[in-house]
Each structure stands twice: as structure tokens, then as C-alpha cells.
Amino acid sequence: MPKQNYSTYGPLNKSYKILYIDTCSKNTANVIELLSDHFKIHTAASVKEALLLIDDISFSLIISQVILEKQTGIDFFKQVKETNLSDSIRILITDKNTKKNTLIEAINNGDIYHYLKEGYSPSELQNLIYKALKQYEAKLTIDQKDLELKKAYSDLKELDKSKTQFMMLINHELKTPLTNIINFISLLKVSKLNDEQEKYLNYIEGSTGTLKKLIDESLSFISAETGQLKLNKNIVSIPALLQSPLEKLQKKIKNKKQSLDLKICDDKIKIDIKIIQQILNHLLHNAIKFGPENSEISFHVTKSDNLELGSLKFSISNTGKEVPKDIVEKIFKPFVLNEQNMNHSQGFGLGLSLCQALLKVHKSQLKFTNSNNITSVYFYL
Incomplete structure (x- = not known):
């Protein structure tokens, strides 16, 4: 059988071990002559002999004739799939009696990679082996990357x-x-x-x-x-929920000569009252802190415009200098600072990241908008 120059296709990464199974010694000799310059060829004349080799040697590619003693090559490959060589490339050489439906089923089930018809040319076998091993190399690379x-x-x-x-x-x-x-x-x-x-x-x-x-x-x-926080939910009206946070911050609002635009509904909601009040304290504190003197703080609790997210919408806004884009991108990360103002402690500390973490426990999410000198945060419950 004439040998083909593999440089036509480019080199493989290494010299792979191939197992060839055939009861015909003439076929075996031809395959050895064709492939031995490029690969480490091992041969077997029976299924028993092949399985013994598989136990000892890691083969990248296995080629088998369709007829092997008392079973077919497809049945043999099914056995191979149960061994440590389940990832090996498997090529079947068929005869004129092999049914096409049987081959298609074997390929679909992953029992074989491909097949060659009896009477194939040497170049057909070499081309198929090369392509199969290139795919094998790609899979090894992917598997390695996956492990990494x-x-x-x-x-x-x-x-x-x-x-x-x-x-x-x-x-x-x-x-x-x-x-x-x-x-x-x-x-x-x-x-x-x-x-x-x-x-x-x-x-x-x-x-x-x-x-x-x-x-x-x-x-x-x-x-x-870390999922260790347990909620203690109770039903509370919105006015009762907001009483404590608003009372705590009235003095700060007055000191900065800010005004409060307050719009709240009378609905009731089942929540962890202490946690939601903690969130509102943080958000209102931030709005007052970053809002300039004589500005307006907006605090609205209204019926939801998206019932899939929750029955009520909580939103807090303040006017003032826009938050830089690089800060907006990491606004919910702990201890985010505006580096230009680090000496003046213009940071969000744990505030927004804590609020986000606490809201996630309530299956909600804090949203942040920042445009036209208005900064807003909102969430649904």
C-alpha cells in the first residue's frame, strides 16, 4: 500500500497509539505498512486479544473490521465504551452486508466515530485517521481547559x-x-x-x-x-414601616436644609420589618449625604408598575453631582470609594452592597439610575 505524506495536512501534536483488530493477517500487514511510519501500531486478531491490550495500553484510536469471530465490530466498540478508553476514537471497516441503518444508529449512539467501506483506498484511511485524531486532539485540549x-x-x-x-x-x-x-x-x-x-x-x-x-x-x-440570614416576616402597613426610618433622619435633613418629597400608599405588606427598615435607613442616609444643601430628597412607596417583581415599588432619589461611570459599574460592591474624594470619605461603604444582599434574601433586587443630575435607587417587594 502506498504511503501518504502527512505534511500535506500539518503535523499532529504527537505520535498516537492505534489499535487495529482484524482476523485477516493480510489486511493487518497492509495497515502496519501504511501507518507504522507515523503511528505506534498495535494489532489484535481477536476480541479477547484486543481487550487484553486495552487493559494495558491507552489507545487514542481503535480500528476494527465489522466481522469479528462471534460478534460484530459494533458490539466490540460498545464494550470499549465501558472501559477506560471510552473517549478513544473508533473507526469501523464495513463489508457489503453491513446495513446502513445499523451504521447510522452506531454513529448516533457514539459507538463509532466513522466508518470505511471494504475496499477503501490507503489515502481514504489515512485522511480519516488524521481527521479523527485532529478531533481527538481538540477534545483533549477542551477537556484540559475544562479541568483548568x-x-x-x-x-x-x-x-x-x-x-x-x-x-x-x-x-x-x-x-x-x-x-x-x-x-x-x-x-x-x-x-x-x-x-x-x-x-x-x-x-x-x-x-x-x-x-x-x-x-x-x-x-x-x-x-x-452566605445564606445564613433567616427572615422573620410579619404583616405591616407602609406608614408604620416608615415611621422609624423617617424619624431617625429628620434631623439630618433639617441640618442640610433639604426638603422631603414623601408619597406613600396605605397598603400592607409581609416582610422582615427590621431588615427592610435597615435597608431604608441606608438608602435615605445616602440620599441625604450625597444630596447638596437646599436640595430635595424624594421618597415614594407606590403600587407596583410590574406585579411580577412585587406588589409595591420603593424609590428614593436625590439631586446632585452624578456618580462617575467607573463607580456606577461597581456600585454594589463593598467599600466602593470615589478615589478623587477619598480624603473626604465620599464612599458608599457597605451601604448599597449590604442593601443588595439583604434584598436578595427577600428575592428582590436594588436598582440604580444616574442621569440628569438625579440619582435614584429603587426596589420591589
Whole structure:
């Protein structure tokens, strides 16, 4: 049989091992002569002999005649699929009695990659082997990339888990000494202090309050993100829900000479009241903080315009300088800062990322819009 120059098609990545099964020794000799310069050829004259070779050698491609002793090549390939060579390329050489429907079924079931009719030319066999092994190489590459991606994903999950555990550990470790400081501040406040001592104590109290709030928010964020947060839902009217958040922020609104455009409905809703009030406190605080003096803060709770998202829509808006695009893209990530204003603490801290995490537990989502000097956040419940 004449040999073909494989350089016509470009090189394969390596010299692959091929198993050829045939009861005819003449056919076997011809195949060895044709392929041995390019591949490591192993041959078998029976199914039993072939299966013994398969146990010891990893073959990339297996070629079999359709008639093998007491079974067909298709039946043999079905056995191969149950071995460690299930991913090997399998080529069947048919005879004139092979039914086309049988071949189509074998290909569709993945029992064989392709077939050659008896009397094939050497170039047909070489071309088919080359194409089959090119496909095999592509699959190996994809499988390798898939393994690498799975490992990278696993490593990322492990890193994220470690980060979460580290944050929880740090927060808990901070909370214990902070609680002691707060307790001692309470004791000092009932003591007789001069004006200067009282001023410094107030500074300490304010700073510890800020730190406690940050630790509590961090723990809430981690709890929500890791699925540990359990909801305690109760039915509440919208006016009753909003009473506490609005009362807490009235002084801040007054200090900045801002006005509040308040429009709320009288509907009732079943929610975790404490968590939703925490979210509203954050969102209103941000609107006041980033809204300029003498500006208007808008707070509306209305019947939903999209019942698939929820029965009520909560929206809060403020006027002011637009948030930079690079910040908008990561607005719900923890501790996002506007780097141009870092010295002035113009950051969103955990606020929006915490709100988003808490809303996800309620199967809702916080949305953010930013145009025409109006910044708005809204969500549905």
C-alpha cells in the first residue's frame, strides 16, 4: 500500500497509539505498512486479544473490521465504551452486508466515530485517521481547559470561603474588645468629668459607635451573602414601616436644609420589618449625604408598575453631582470609594452592597439610575 505524506495536512501534536483488530493477517500487514511510519501500531486478531491490550495500553484510536469471530465490530466498540478508553476514537471497516441503518444508529449512539467501506483506498484511511485524531486532539485540549477552569473555580470558591471566614473571625474578634470599651464609656459617663474630659469621651463614644455599626453591617452582609440570614416576616402597613426610618433622619435633613418629597400608599405588606427598615435607613442616609444643601430628597412607596417583581415599588432619589461611570459599574460592591474624594470619605461603604444582599434574601433586587443630575435607587417587594 502506498504511503501518504502527512505534511500535506500539518503535523499532529504527537505520535498516537492505534489499535487495529482484524482476523485477516493480510489486511493487518497492509495497515502496519501504511501507518507504522507515523503511528505506534498495535494489532489484535481477536476480541479477547484486543481487550487484553486495552487493559494495558491507552489507545487514542481503535480500528476494527465489522466481522469479528462471534460478534460484530459494533458490539466490540460498545464494550470499549465501558472501559477506560471510552473517549478513544473508533473507526469501523464495513463489508457489503453491513446495513446502513445499523451504521447510522452506531454513529448516533457514539459507538463509532466513522466508518470505511471494504475496499477503501490507503489515502481514504489515512485522511480519516488524521481527521479523527485532529478531533481527538481538540477534545483533549477542551477537556484540559475544562479541568483548568473547574480548578480555578474551585480555588476561587475556596478563596471566597476563606475570605468570608476571615472577615467573620476579624469581626467577632473586634466586637469583644469593642464591647468592653463601650461598657467602660458608659461607666465614665456617670462619673464626674470636666468639660475637656467630657468632650474627649464624646469623641471616643462617637468613634466606637461608628466602628460598632461597621462591624454589625459586615456581619449582616456576610450572613446574607452566605445564606445564613433567616427572615422573620410579619404583616405591616407602609406608614408604620416608615415611621422609624423617617424619624431617625429628620434631623439630618433639617441640618442640610433639604426638603422631603414623601408619597406613600396605605397598603400592607409581609416582610422582615427590621431588615427592610435597615435597608431604608441606608438608602435615605445616602440620599441625604450625597444630596447638596437646599436640595430635595424624594421618597415614594407606590403600587407596583410590574406585579411580577412585587406588589409595591420603593424609590428614593436625590439631586446632585452624578456618580462617575467607573463607580456606577461597581456600585454594589463593598467599600466602593470615589478615589478623587477619598480624603473626604465620599464612599458608599457597605451601604448599597449590604442593601443588595439583604434584598436578595427577600428575592428582590436594588436598582440604580444616574442621569440628569438625579440619582435614584429603587426596589420591589
